[in-house]
Amino acid sequence: MDGGEAVIRSAVDNFGQVDVLVNSVGVLQDRMIYRMTPDDWDRVIRYNVKGVFSPTKFAAILFRQQRSGRVVNFTSDAGLGDIGRSNYAAASEAIIGLTRTVGRDLGRYGVTCNAISPLVETRLFPGSVEEFRVVQGPSPTPAERAGIGQSPPVSEWEGEGSPDDPANVAPLAVYLSTYAAPNVNCNVFGVRGGSIYLYSNPEIANAIHKWGTFTMDEMDVLVPKIFGKGL
Template sequence: MAQLEGKPLDGKVAVVTGAGRGIGARTAVRLANDGADVAVIDINEESTRDTVAEIEALGRRAIGVACDVSDEASVTAAAERVQNELGAIGVLVNNAGVLRDNLLFKMSASDWDTVLGVHLRGAFLWSRAAQAQMVPNKWGKIVNLSSTSALGNRGQANYSAAKAGMQGFTKSLAIELGPFGINVNAVAPGFIVTDMTRATAERTHTDFEAMQKAAAEHIPVRRVGRPEDIANVVSFLVSEDASYVSGQVIYVAGGPKA
């Protein structure tokens, strides 16, 4: 298929972590539709294959890269591979995440460390690696995935802390990196239908369809979200239309939050 032309991200290289499925996969494909070549990052390369194939079908370059986002050496090696095979990173979406839900008195230190490690440490390591490639070009876009859980959620002290931390991290990076032409923002999804929310239903022994219906009744727009809803907002934030938007947390939850 011929290369697409006249797209907002033509000539740019995007990295999306946790892009094997769900929000990450839809975001990676949306950025490819916007013209970017995309590095699809996930814990193992096998998980990236469907997303890579979908991007390549659009006529864009894509590579699947196995990376433990919480491991410094793994992130460094992955960022170097992206630069060598696709070019300098221009867009970074820190989406990788895990759940280890439990009430505080049942939560293990390992459950805490794993969630904070993947979400916050992972965002830190990838942002640090990406900005080193962005600064010389005086252009870059970083979007961090927060959550409405940043406002507090029973049984998610670790996840809520990580997602609240992501917001402070975003605002600090916006201040530091703004002078170098880099915009940094966060998106905070509400209820989105993904494998992760399905796992929450299973953990609580709740029918997933019933969970969605109950959630929709409390959402002003009367529906739950789809991964594409998040991808659409990320697409805007990494475009030049949002060049004067930085340090912001956009709640994408079907109604007002925070």
């Protein structure tokens, strides 16, 4: 917590105020769930989730006072389902939940909070995207998990770098840090190659209603009947 406060205080001391906070931090400790240790779990949760919470908490104090501010959190698609990354998946989904809640906590003060889930080459994922898929074996690709399919083919990449260059994420991060879209709040975006995606928020797909406690006999009948088509 001292480090998060020091980052915000340094920004104020050097620039007078804080207008934007981008939380881009992450560690990996991959293991199958039956081999994962408490240390493996705690390290990823602590660094990835608390690493977002700490500076956000102190920036939020200033944003609330000045009635303005932008928060952009980086997360991943691991929470959609991955192999050997239960800790990273949990941390990624925690950041998404944190994003939606911070946006609601601060929205009334003119502050927005959004998240970006990029699929690019970084120090955390140094191999190419295609190589990463091969290593993962039968695990669905992030694009498959998200249901976004393949990026549309292009004859020639426009601009510097490559489709897997982290610089491709910068335009969206900058846009979300401006006041061009004041009503864009509590959303999760994806960046892959030359495409930008807006993820849907969770919603109730179906429901079973009874004014009382369900019996197991009722469950045996109702669950397959009502939910069966979607499961």
